[in-house]
Amino acid sequence: MTRTPETPLPSLKERRRLREAQSLSQADVAAAVGVTRATVRSWENGRTTPRGTTRDAYARLLTGAEEVTPHQENPAPALVGAATGPVQTSPDRAEPTPEPPSETSPASELAPTLEPALGPEPEPGPDAELEPLSPSLTPDQAFDALYAFCAPALVRQTYLLTGRRELARESVERAFQLAWHRWPEVAMDRDPAGWVRATAYEFALSPWHRLRPRHRNPEPPPAAPADRALLDVLLQLPPVYRRTLLLYDGVGLNLPETAAETEASTPAAANRLLHAREAVATRLPELAEPKELHRRLAEVASAERLRPAKPTTVRWGGEQRARHWTRAAIAFTVVLIGATTLTLRTAPDHYEPPLAPGATVHGVPPRVAPGPLSAEELALRAKLKGEIASGPERLVPEAG
Template sequence: MKQSPSTPLPPPDERRRLREAQSLTQAQVAARVGVARETVRSWETGRTTPRGRKRDAYAKLLAELATEKNEQDEKEQKDPKEVTAGQDPAPVTIDLRSDALTPAQAFDALYAFCAPALVRQTYLLTGRRELARESVERAFQLAWQSWPEVALDRDPAGWVRATAYECALSPWHRLRPRYRHPEPPPADATDRALMDVLLKLPPPHRRTLLLYDGVGLDLPDTAAETEASTPATANRLLHARAAIAERLPELSDPAELHRRLATLASTERLRAAQPPAVRHGSERRARFWTRAAIAFTVALIGTTSLTLRSAPTHYEPPVAPGSDVRGVPKRVAPGPLSEAESKLREKLREESARGPERLQPTLP
């Protein structure tokens, strides 16, 4: 079937970028075109191509999204300080690389766009509200400390999301006293059942399921973010879906699972901190560790100098340990003289009493 020249389609990457620019999910695009969410995912990855009426409807929708994006770009060029909170990673990347925004403005735009949804996603990952907020805040603090690298990244939102997930799944949280007791579960019974099933999944499976069925990433992007191969990621996803379907059969449909995950995340009122507070907290943390490193270096230099100044300049060789000497008679206590020794003593006393005469030995 020959494609109609009146309905051209942009490349697959551009299709996804246009959808994300208007903060639309794949399910929302699928509902507007009249297809399944998996079909939109295949169109955006280039595995399949729409045809017929679906192609016309999809091309019309993409043209509308492109027009809306151009209008937003023109508005931002006129007033760079006005940045909407509904921007997605793709347009944020372009804005972050633009010279029109200061680093603080670009960071605030990224935070305003990503932080609210990321806190809800991290809550699904951990089941703890305070830990979700702390993990997201810590991820953005690290992003501000490495802002030149993050601003030039192809997907800064993905960079922050991966960092937040790593912070949330760190095993060191088990040692903190405040996290030894579970937090109150969701109020709704169905939400509690879903959260209980999610928390019983292994962390890699839980993260894969959240990225694929919750966030809406495709399989290669999910594998890249979880640092696993595509077959391993597919196996994790299948095992996670099977475990959920075994406990909750009504969620065996991926579309229904995606809807329930979105509902569970939106029911919790989770608020993130303000961007200036996150930036200031990152700067305070950086100053603290810088001062600590300087103090440790100064203390190390002072200790080394004191040691060099007080150390002796000459070392005497140590005394060798004693050793036995053979041929020397043993020392004995003085005792009575023998008869011969007594005669010799008397003779010496008699001959040396009259003057300093020298005794000369004579042969017997």
């Protein structure tokens, strides 16, 4: 029995280009093929590959053999099977298909929307696409708009992640400075807010901060005892568990997006989330419900008056940092060139073979070190010792 060859698919970059060339969103492709938007995203990222009839339909859609009417996708709830049962996988789909939860199951509350307490403006839902920045905006205006939208909430999220106010501000500023340094890449990204958030989280959780003198001493905890207890429980979790819990129950991402941002598989992210919730519920039983945990995270974040710097200050700081590192690289290159030149000028320019053993060396003065006396020297010494050492006889010469 021969096996039918699979339909060839374009490359990863070509898949997205073909979809955008037809003015289709990931939601349109998902509705036409019969999968979820997260599945289409994983196909374009290369995490999974379609198979069977789904692969054929996806290939025909990219090549334009099928026409799709663009529509607005309704936001779907995040994963609803992480806490209720095992995940099942369809043979024609590479995306997990969760089991529907019961009405009393807490898994139906695993995707709460972001409350205003974590930021001045709510972030988009898990399956909502950010509108592309207007081409009429200048790079400065587009960066300032992204900063004003993301920075206030991101500072509060980073504070929950680290428990340090200054480190939270610094992490967000460094993330936006790097975004400004790579602005063409970030501006063309389909999720600029996610790009900045991932960069800020990575900087905030860097283990090198423990070597800094100002980070050796803990900062003052929150004033409220309940907030202090919750923050203490969060900081006792492993960093990757803490990040997964914050992204899912705090920010409101769904499980595939949380797994992608934490660079883990979906089952691994689900296990981390369940273990983190279990650890929180053990210390604080009143936060066993995900909805109550989300509300308490928002309250702890809003209790701290964390104000990010102005976007102009962040852009100026990023430019100054780039100039500083550029000058440092130039200075290091100049020093390296100077050291190389000095070495070439002072190093021997020809080979000098060593002398062979036993060869006669000319030009060496004779030895003058004391040695045994000859017979004449011995007689002279005896004569001098035998004569009178003082008196007139020593001054008057005698005839020989």
